[in-house]
Amino acid sequence: MKRVFTFVFALTLIASASASQPEKVKPVKNIILMVTDGTSISAVSTARWLKVYRTGDATAPVTLNIDPWLCGYVRTCNSDAPIGDSAPTTSCYVTGHLSRAGYVSTYPPYKGKDNIEPVDSTRAYAPMASILEAGRQLQGKALGMVFTCQYPHATPADCSAHYYNRGAEQLIADQIVHNGFDVVIGGGNYYLTSESESYLRTNGTKVYRNDISGMRSDRSNKMWALYGDVDMDYDIDRNPEEQPSLAEMTKTAIGKLSKDKDGFFLLVEGSKVDWAAHANDPAALPNEFLAFDEACGVALDFAQRDGNTVVIVVADHGNSGFSLGRRDLGDYGHKSLETLFSQVNKFKRTADGMEMLINTQPFDSLRSLFKTYEGIDLTPDEFNLIVNCKDYKQSPIPVEMRKSDKTSPLYSSYLSGIITKILTKYTPFGWTTGGHTGEDVFLAVYNPNNQRPLGYTxxxxxxHYIQKLWGMNGKMDSFTDQIFARHKEVFAGFNMDIKKSEKENVWPVLTVTNPANGKSLTAKAFSNIIEVGGKQIQLPSVITYVDRNDMFYLPKDLNKYLK
Ligand SMILES: [Zn+2]
Known part of the structure; x- marks a missing residue:
């Protein structure tokens, strides 16, 4: 009896544990993954209230483009810590495995009882294949990425590269160039070396640098369009004649990718919602999310017309402990929408944008710039902090004579820090940290077949849901083993030699020789090019290298070239 009871109880547990996940998921042609980086639900609610304030209709049932499709909460975390970092969080969405802070689609080392899910220690530091790589190599899908940070930054890197250190941006950047993307639009001109650019051009990809009209008139299917040296400007600081909106970038990418008869995967990242939260910038945060939501509108419109596209909108972790309501405001709980948002609505520049403005305009315009762009009449305290800040280039006070009042609650050692504090003072917003937070994030999914995760996911x-959309669930690890095998196993019995350069940004080269017939092969790390008998061959996947275990990871069948 007891055994039967236990069995039934166990069945009930399994049923209730999986109730939020759709049992059957019909495969679809296209997947659009939209990640709003570092976005707590309070930031979404605040952005929605700001939009309501602007449209003047609080009775409208739907105000954000994502609203009709919100369907649950998602846990985000690292493999060994509940508060997620951008590298492992989106890595998990596209690979199915948790990993450690800083790890870009790379398997974590074992960390004992701190592991949140079981970790296979033999896979430490190995690349984990992404659904994008599986889609392109197994099903001929086109791939695209759209974002506003630099392209080797964590989230786009998660979808296009593999390394245990997200800080190694040049290594990641070079790898992305060689990983078969059809469309890349975002920041990061600095990282695209002339070698990378010529590789792209030689392979039929159009490249546009800070060239919005070039991007707009391009009719090709393969395109890189980069804006800014590193990141693009925040949406409200953006000059629309120089930089496109995230919505336009999304539309451009979909227009090109949707020409592929096999389907496509597009990542769209609202990269700098996260940066706004890190900076505690009350002008940047809601406006940057609204720009992301506009891009969601573009993707959702396409998906609903197309009928064979799933759109997944999700954040990768919370950030800043942002709140609508702040302790020192006393009775803020009774304040009207007008009282809470009239000032917020006047913010036309982020703190970064304002810093740029006041640093390039004469000192006598300081007060009027704050009035025009932020709707603020600077108080003597605010004025004094700015003119005494070392970063303020137009200050009439010589740098060595500047003395900031460090006891002021608005004090910061840097100018944009002072500006964020001034702006926040005029809002009902609060912040508890300048770092990430560990609460669940929202999930919104549009699926033409209405098969969506519901509740807590x-x-x-x-x-796994994303993998099911392309019939890849349960097949990802074996695909990883196929394209990222260890060189010492692939070439066992052959002579192997790894050459490392002292020079910066010159990656290791592996040379393998078959002693039986003298045939040899060279493979450059973070590239998809090998050389066999003086001939270059482009592989469908990128070759990576990990210094910690002195290992190249490359396709399992590569030894066929030496036979
Ligand atoms: Zn993030």
Missing amino acids: TNIQLA
């Missing part, structure tokens, strides 16, 4: 379950 772990990041791993969300990855």
Whole structure:
């Protein structure tokens, strides 16, 4: 009896644990993954109230483009910590495995009882294949990425590269160039070396640098369009004649990718919602999210017309402990929408944008710039902090004579820090940290077949849902083993030599020789090019290298060239 009871109880548990996940997921042609980086639900609610304030209709049932499709919460975390970092969080969505802070689609080392899910220690530091790589190599899908940070930054890197250190941006950048993307639009001109640019051009990809009209008139299917040296400007600081909106970038990418008869995967990242939260910038945060939501509108419109596209909108972690309501405001709980948002609505520049403005305009315009762009009449305290800040280039006070009042609650050692504090003072917003937070994030999914995760979903379950959309669930690890095998196993019995350069940004080269017939092969790390008998061959996947275990990871069948 007891055994029967236990069995039934266990069945009930399994049923209730998976109730939020759709049992059958019909495969679709296209997947659009939209990640709003570092976005707590309070930031979404605040952005929605700001939009309501602007449209003047609080009775409208739907105000954000994502609203009709919100369907649950997602846990986001690292493999060994509940508060997620951008590298492992989106890595999990596209690979199905948790990993450690800083790890870009790379398997974590074992960390004992701190592991949140079981970790296979033999896979430490190995690349984990992404659904994008599987889609392109197994099903001929086109791939695209759209974002506003630099392209080797964490989230786009998660979808296009593999390394245990997100800080190694040049290594990641070079790898992305060689990983078969059809459309890349975002920031990061600095990282695109002339060698990378010529590789792209030689392979039929159009490249536009800070060239919005070039991007707009391009009719090709393969295009890179980069804006800014590193990141693009925040949406409200953006000059629309120089930089496109995230919505336009999304529309451009979909226009090109949707020409592929096999389908496509597009990542769209609202990269700098996260940066706004890190900076505690009350002008940047809601406006940057609204710009992301506009891009969601573009993707959702396409998906609903297309009928064979799933759109997944999700954040990768919370950030800043942002709140609508702040302790020192006393009775803020009774204040009207007008009282809470009239000032917020006047912000026309982020703190970064304002810093740029006041640093390039004469000192006598300081007060009027704050009035015009932020709707603020600077108080003597605010004025004094700015003119005494070392970063303020137009100050009439010589740098060595500047003395900031460090006891002021608005004090910061840097100018944009002072500006964010001034702006925040005029809002009902609060912040508890300048770092990430560990609460669940929102999930919105549009699926033409209405098969969606509902309720609470772990990041791993969300990855499995995405895999099911392309019939890849349960097949990802064996695909990883196929394209990222260890060179010492692939070439066992052959002579192997790894050459490392002292020079910066010159990656290791592996040379393998078959002693039986003298045939040899060279493979350059973070590239998809090998050389066999003086001939270059382009592989469908990128070759990576990990210094920690002195290992190249490359296709399992590569030894066929030496036979
Ligand atoms: Zn993030």
